Amino acid sequence: MIGTSDLKRGVMIEMxxxxxxxxxxxxQTPSARxxxxxxxxxxxxxxxxxxxxxxxxxGDTVEEADCExxxxxxxxxxxxxFVFMDDETYDQLSLSEDVLGDAPGxxxxxxxxxxxxxxxxxxxxELPNNVDLTVTETAPSIKGATAQAQMKPATLETxxxxxxxxxxxxxxxxxxxxxxxxxxxxxxx
Numbered sequence: 001m002i003g004t005s006d007l008k009r010g011v012m013i014e015m016x017x018x019x020x021x022x023x024x025x026x027x028q029t030p031s032a033r034x035x036x037x038x039x040x041x042x043x044x045x046x047x048x049x050x051x052x053x054x055x056x057x058x059g060d061t062v063e064e065a066d067c068e069x070x071x072x073x074x075x076x077x078x079x080x081x082f083v084f085m086d087d088e089t090y091d092q093l094s095l096s097e098d099v100l101g102d103a104p105g106x107x108x109x110x111x112x113x114x115x116x117x118x119x120x121x122x123x124x125x126e127l128p129n130n131v132d133l134t135v136t137e138t139a140p141s142i143k144g145a146t147a148q149a150q151m152k153p154a155t156l157e158t159x160x161x162x163x164x165x166x167x168x169x170x171x172x173x174x175x176x177x178x179x180x181x182x183x184x185x186x187x188x189x
Contacts, residue, residue, distance in 0.1 A: 001061040004039040012046070012065035015054070019046045019065035019118045046116065047123050049101060068117040069126065074107045082107065084115060084125070093122055100124065105160035106131050106178045127178040132187045133157050134173050141169045151183075 002011070011022045024042040029035075037058030044051045046067075056062065071087040081094045082104060093115070097104055106127055107113075114126040138154035151163035154174075162176060164183045173187035 002064050004037075004056045004058055004060050004062065007039055007041055007056070007062065012067050013043070014063040014065040015043070018048075019067050019116075019123075020044060021046055023051070046118070066118065069114040070117065072113055072115045072125065074109060074111045074113060076109060077104070077107075084113075086115070087112070095122065095125070102181075103127055103178075105156075105158050105181070106133070106176065108133065108158060129179060130175050130177050130184055132173050132175055135164065135168060135170055138164065138168060138170055139166075141167050 002013075007013075007022060007025050009022055009025055013020050013022065020043040022041050022043055026040045028038045028040065030038065039056045039058065039060075040053060041056070042051065042053050046065075072084040072093070073087060075083045075085055075092070077083070078094075080097045082097070082100060083092055083094050085092050101124070103113075103125055108131070111131070113128070115122050116124045116126055133156040135154045136157050139152050150166060152166050153161050154164040154168065155161050156174075156176070160181065162174075162181050162183055164174060168174065168186065173189070175184040175187055176182070177184055
């Protein structure tokens with residue numbers, strides 16, 4: 001059990017027999033005498049991706065989620081299944097595209113990620129904050145374009161489409177933020 005004063009972004013808590021991660025946390029102190037602090041948290045269910053807002057009183061306790069993170073390596077995709085290998089036990093596990101959410105758009109063969117386990121069941125993978133991917137298709141570069149110019153769509157090697165600066169060409173590597181799918185920078189070879 002953890003106290004509400006220890007709640008912060010990224011902490012995993014258990015509610016309704018499911019793991020939830022805190023996306024945002026706000027502390028409010030009422031002006032009335034003797035009133036306790038109110039902690040408002042925005043949480044996302046790690047199994048269903050449902051998002052909700054919950055309030056707790058100061059001094060309340062919350063059950064910490066019994067989640068384990070294990071290092072795994074992405075091996076290959078077979079139809080709608082993604083196959084990973086546990087780096088410690090060498091066991092293989094398959095996760096469906098529905099379970100992974102947006103993660104398949106950033107997975108390349110051989111990539112190291114962490115699997116999230118709750119009560120012995122794997123329910124998701126945790127990606128690094130950014131990955132390097134190759135642009136496979138985009139409009140031709142515009143001569144004299146700068147980074148502040150308009151963005152253009154580009155398809156990456158995993159099939160996702162992001163917005164990139166107009167000076168980029170097909171075949172170049174780019175660094176992409178996996179949290180919001182945003183272009184960060186060109187990767188120098």
